[in-house]
Amino acid sequence: MILDIGITDVKKSNEFLRSLWAEMAKEFGKCGWQYIPYKNKQTKTITFGFMDIGVSILIAGVTYKNNGSIIKLFFEYSDASYDYEYIEGQEDKLIKESELGKRLIRVVRKARRGMRKYNDYYALPTIKSLLPLSNYEGNNFKTEYVGENKTRIYFPVSAYDENQVEGKITQKINQVIDFLSVETNAPFWNIPTTPRENKENTVLTKEVYQELDFIDGFSVKDGYLTISEEAKDFLSYLIDSNGENEDLQTFLNACYHFHTARKYDAQIHDYQGHFDRPLEDGSGVGIEIYTKNQDLRTALVTGGAQTEIATTLYMSALEVVTLIGFQSEKCKACNQDKYSIASRVRNLVNKQLNSHIAKQLNDYYDKRSRYLHRGYMLTNDEPTTSLIPLLDIDGENGCNFPVQVSLINLREYTSYILRAFYKEYFLNKENIKE
Known part of the structure; x- marks a missing residue:
């Protein structure tokens, strides 16, 4: 059984499907799924899987013209003797004139009328x-x-x-x-x-x-x-x-990167604290470690990996937010888009903070790239009880330093920039208060 729909936009298509599955559950008392999506580019069909509506289990799917469109909607009995998809011209087992067919048609009509009526x-x-x-x-x-x-x-x-x-x-x-x-x-x-x-x-x-x-x-x-x-x-x-404002979604994606980084960061800086305790013999001061937040105890078993992951995600948050309002240029040599990621991040930091921090974060960005693509560590894998000077040909100062990135500084710079960005971009662009 196939029904004409004729929606050509992916947002409207998904809005229709949300309305449809809700109406299906209302009509039949249930709408459960064995969700096994399958796309056939030759026949331009997408099969969702098996839909359990109580009175029957049906195969359901759509035909499309362009990606995201719904030209037709199809239902068929799951035990019908053909492949797991709809083939144009096949003999339908589930027909429109049947009692179930009539109910399905009624549901589809209600779903079309009920779009955005929440x-x-x-x-x-x-x-x-x-x-x-x-x-x-x-x-x-x-x-x-x-x-x-x-x-x-x-x-x-x-x-x-x-x-x-x-x-x-x-x-x-x-x-x-x-x-x-x-x-x-x-x-x-x-x-x-x-x-x-x-x-x-x-x-x-x-x-x-x-x-x-x-x-x-x-x-x-x-x-x-x-x-x-x-x-x-x-x-x-x-x-x-x-969810329809793409710029807002991009900014929230940047917030997600930041927050995920912050949770890794917390396992380093918020799990344990220390305080000084004078020794009983008066010979000096001892340092006593205490647990600040037991919920962050995974820090004990994951070691220094949080620094690498958090640094990557903080820098990614800045990358993502620079996509808002960005128009890529074409490379004259290869005709591919030029994204100029490092330049975008540097310009954003320079605008919201200053050129010195922009240079510092640009260095962090280079370190993150070496970590991701060359395995260059952001933490010293040869720790010592007390610091000893060593050389590093890739180091900014020519020296090997235990921590290549100040995670707390990076956290604070990133959040400050994101806060400044939303206040300038969204609160001025959108009349939120009315």
């Missing part, structure tokens, strides 16, 4: 960080500290059904915490939300915002992580977004 839901996920997040309330969200460095976030979500809303909530909260990491320099984690979370007695009656031009350490006031007023506006914008 149900409204409300999300209340819980997140955690190294420090508690202060309370904020925007146009469409609210954060509420509930104790033990945990914060509950309330925001609306629209989706076709409960199955799809769970995915949207997960996607949205991941975007939120990636952005919060950039805003505060702290890592965040999703944690299970319990129905009866005991709220700490601390009452935050007034919104507290971070210092202007914050760059060092965490953005903290009175023991709470803080964000800027611009960040509150951006969060409202982010929560309202439906």
